[in-house]
Amino acid sequence: MFQIEHISKSYGKKQVLNDVSFPVPEGCAIGILGVNGSGKSTLLSCIAKKYAGTPDVRIGYVPQENPLYDELKPVDNLRMWTNKRKSEILQALQAPPLAQLGIQTFLDTPVKNMSGGMKKRLSLACALLDAPQILLMDEPFAALDLPAKQDAMQFMRYYLSLGNSIVIASHEEAVFQFCHTVYLLKNGTLFDASHLPEGTNYIDLLRN
Numbered sequence: 001m002f003q004i005e006h007i008s009k010s011y012g013k014k015q016v017l018n019d020v021s022f023p024v025p026e027g028c029a030i031g032i033l034g035v036n037g038s039g040k041s042t043l044l045s046c047i048a049k050k051y052a053g054t055p056d057v058r059i060g061y062v063p064q065e066n067p068l069y070d071e072l073k074p075v076d077n078l079r080m081w082t083n084k085r086k087s088e089i090l091q092a093l094q095a096p097p098l099a100q101l102g103i104q105t106f107l108d109t110p111v112k113n114m115s116g117g118m119k120k121r122l123s124l125a126c127a128l129l130d131a132p133q134i135l136l137m138d139e140p141f142a143a144l145d146l147p148a149k150q151d152a153m154q155f156m157r158y159y160l161s162l163g164n165s166i167v168i169a170s171h172e173e174a175v176f177q178f179c180h181t182v183y184l185l186k187n188g189t190l191f192d193a194s195h196l197p198e199g200t201n202y203i204d205l206l207r208n
């Protein structure tokens with residue numbers, strides 16, 4: 001089990017994260033829930049920065065906005081994220097878990113001609129190239145239609161079944177149905193919201 005430890009972040013005088021720590025058990029999905037501006041994206045990007053290049057764990061990060069270069073085709077975008085050679089990337093795209101994303105079906109399409117769903121899949125592939133054990137996903141379902149959401153969830157379940165873990169930041173209630181642990185991020189602190197009192201839901205939790 002990996003432990004995320006002591007993440008703090010301020011912008012000027014405003015403290016967004018106050019010594020946030022939480023465990024990431026293998027094979028588990030962890031949801032970070034919070035209202036707009038509560039610091040979800042800040043938390044994921046701080047985790048990605050803090051543990052980049054550490055020998056203890058490999059972490060992949062899929063930011064909210066796609067990190068792709070519009071003029072480039074998929075393989076050239078993927079090359080920006082790894083030391084792998086082009087032939088190794090093409091090989092990786094054909095093996096699980098990357099094969100599940102179906103990037104091979106649009107290898108000749110420049111990013112500027114892709115749909116939102118294709119861009120999301122390619123962004124995910126960028127984060128997965130170096131076989132991370134923990135995947136940080138910021139609003140993974142934003143702008144996806146219902147079938148694409150279902151495909152994304154199916155992929156995430158498969159990725160978890162390999163013993164990997166996912167930390168998801170979102171305000172979509174549906175995301176949390178398959179999360180093993182859900183935290184509410186409020187005033188810079190995480191509260192365990194995995195077991196809601198009877199009769200309450202996540203919207204009540206966010207409002208209070």
Ligand SMILES: Nc1ncnc2c1ncn2[C@@H]1O[C@H](COP(=O)(O)OP(=O)(O)OP(=O)(O)O)[C@@H](O)[C@H]1O
Binds near residue numbers: 011035040
């Ligand atoms: N680069 C920055 N400079 C100054 N303040 C920032 C910066 N980035 C974020 N903030 C502020 O930090 C707080 C947390 O922002 P963040 O984007 O992490 O929240 P969020 O929970 O991900 O929001 P949303 O749900 O709207 O995506 C907000 O008040 C935001 O205005």
